[in-house]
Amino acid sequence: MINVFQPQLGKEELRAIKKVFESNWLGKGKITDQFEKEFSGYQGVNNNQIKSISCCTEGLFQSMELLEIGNGDEVILPSISFIAAGSAILKSGAKPIFCDVNKYSLNPSAEHIAAKITSRTKAVIILHYGGLPAPMDDIMELVSSKNIFLIEDSACSVASTYKNKACGTFGDIGIWSFDAMKILVTGDGGMMYFKDEETAKRAEHFLYLGLMSKSGLEKTDSVDKKWWEYDITYPGRRAIMNDITAALGLEQLNKLSMFIAKRRQVHNRYNEELKDLDYLSLPPEIPDHCKSSYYFYWIQTKEHKQRDRLAIYLKNKDIYSTFRYYPLHRVKYFGSDVVLPNTETAADTTLCIPMHQSLTNEDIDKIIDSIRSFKKTI
Numbered sequence: 276m277i278n279v280f281q282p283q284l285g286k287e288e289l290r291a292i293k294k295v296f297e298s299n300w301l302g303k304g305k306i307t308d309q310f311e312k313e314f315s316g317y318q319g320v321n322n323n324q325i326k327s328i329s330c331c332t333e334g335l336f337q338s339m340e341l342l343e344i345g346n347g348d349e350v351i352l353p354s355i356s357f358i359a360a361g362s363a364i365l366k367s368g369a370k371p372i373f374c375d376v377n378k379y380s381l382n383p384s385a386e387h388i389a390a391k392i393t394s395r396t397k398a399v400i401i402l403h404y405g406g407l408p409a410p411m412d413d414i415m416e417l418v419s420s421k422n423i424f425l426i427e428d429s430a431c432s433v434a435s436t437y438k439n440k441a442c443g444t445f446g447d448i449g450i451w452s453f454d455a456m457k458i459l460v461t462g463d464g465g466m467m468y469f470k471d472e473e474t475a476k477r478a479e480h481f482l483y484l485g486l487m488s489k490s491g492l493e494k495t496d497s498v499d500k501k502w503w504e505y506d507i508t509y510p511g512r513r514a515i516m517n518d519i520t521a522a523l524g525l526e527q528l529n530k531l532s533m534f535i536a537k538r539r540q541v542h543n544r545y546n547e548e549l550k551d552l553d554y555l556s557l558p559p560e561i562p563d564h565c566k567s568s569y570y571f572y573w574i575q576t577k578e579h580k581q582r583d584r585l586a587i588y589l590k591n592k593d594i595y596s597t598f599r600y601y602p603l604h605r606v607k608y609f610g611s612d613v614v615l616p617n618t619e620t621a622a623d624t625t626l627c628i629p630m631h632q633s634l635t636n637e638d639i640d641k642i643i644d645s646i647r648s649f650k651k652t653i
C-alpha cells in the first residue's frame with residue numbers, strides 16, 4: 276500500500292537518540308532548550324516567544340486557558356478544522372462558531388470569518404490548509420479592527436510563509452505539531468508561539484504544573500533552604516517536551532528544507548500530469564508571496580460521488596488516500612445545524628492523495644496512472 280502520509284527517518288535520528296540515552300537524562304533539558312532555540316530561529320522569532328509542548332492538541336486547549344476564553348464567549352473556526360480545535364473551544368465553556376471556507380483552497384477568507392462575528396466573539400482559530408497560507412493580510416486587518424484574538428493552528432504549515440513571515444507567527448498564539456503523520460516528526464510533540472512575552476511566561480507555568488520555580492536543586496539562594504517547599508500560580512498540567520523527542524526534532528529540523536524540496540517536486544509532478552483531466556480540479560496555485568509546506572496534495576472531483584468512487588478505486592490499487600478534515604459541523608457531538616455551502620461541496624469532492632518525501636518515482640507514476648485511468652470508468 277502506498278501511504279498517504281509517511282515520515283522520513285534515518286541514522287541521524289538514531290544516533291541523536293543514542294546520545295540522549297548515554298547522557299542518562301531523558302526529561303526536559305538542554306536538548307529541548309536547543310530545539311526551542313533552533314526552531315525559533317527557523318521561524319524568525321525570539322527564543323522566549325517559543326515553548327515546546329507535548330502535542331498540538333494540548334497547545335489548542337492551553338490557548339483557551341491562556342487567553343481566558345470561557346463561558347459566554349464565541350470562538351470562530353472553519354468547520355474544516357482539526358477535531359481538537361473544536362473540542363478545546365467546547366471544553367473551555369465557549370461556543371464554537373463554524374465558518375465557511377473557499378471551495379478550492381479550503382482556507383477561510385476574511386469575509387467568511389467576518390460573517391460570523393458578534394459582540395461575543397473573543398477569538399478566531401484558523402489553519403493553513405495543507406500548508407497553503409490563508410489570506411493573512413485581510414485576516415489580520417479584520418481581527419485587529421475587531422480586537423479579537425487570533426490563534427493559528429499551524430500543524431500543517433511548519434515551513435509555510437506569507438510575505439516572508441512564518442505561518443504560526445501572525446496571531447496571538449500559534450501552534451505546530453510534530454506528530455507521527457506530519458512533515459517534521461518526533462512521534463508526538465509540538466511548539467507554541469506567543470506574540471507577547473508575558474503570555475509566554477505564563478505559559479511556562481501552565482505547561483509545567485503551575486510551578487513558580489524550577490526544581491529544588493536549581494535553587495541556590497539561602498531563602499530556599501527547604502527546597503521541597505513550593506507554591507503554584509495556576510492549577511497547571513504537565514505538557515512539556517523531553518530530550519528524546521527534542522533530539523529527534525533537531526535532526527528533523529536539519530532535514531526540513533530537503534523534505535520541502537522533495538514535496539515540492541511531487542506537487543509539481545502532480546500539477547503537470549493531472550492538469551488535463553477535466554473530471555478534476557487541482558489545488559489552487561500558490562501565490563508568489565506565499566510559500567507552502569506541501570503538506571497535502573488535494574484533488575477535487577467535479578461531480579459529487581466520484582470522489583468516493585475514486586478513493587475506493589485507488590485503494591483497490593493499493594494507493595491510500597483520505598479527506599482532511601471531516602467538517603466539524605457534521606460531527607454529531609457538536610450539534611450544529613449551520614449551513615456552509617462551500618464546506619459541503621469541498622467535503623464531498625476533495626481527496627488528499629499520497630504526499631510525503633519517501634514517495635519513489637515509481638509510486639508517483641502509479642498514482643498518476645491510476646488517477647488517469649479512473650477517467651475511463653466514469
Ligand SMILES: *Cc1c(COP(=O)(O)O)cnc(C)c1O
Nearest residue numbers: 330331332357402430452453454
Ligand atoms: C495533526 C493536527 C493537529 C494535532 O496535532 P497533535 O500534535 O497530533 O495533537 C492539529 N491541527 C491540525 C490542523 C493537524 O493537522
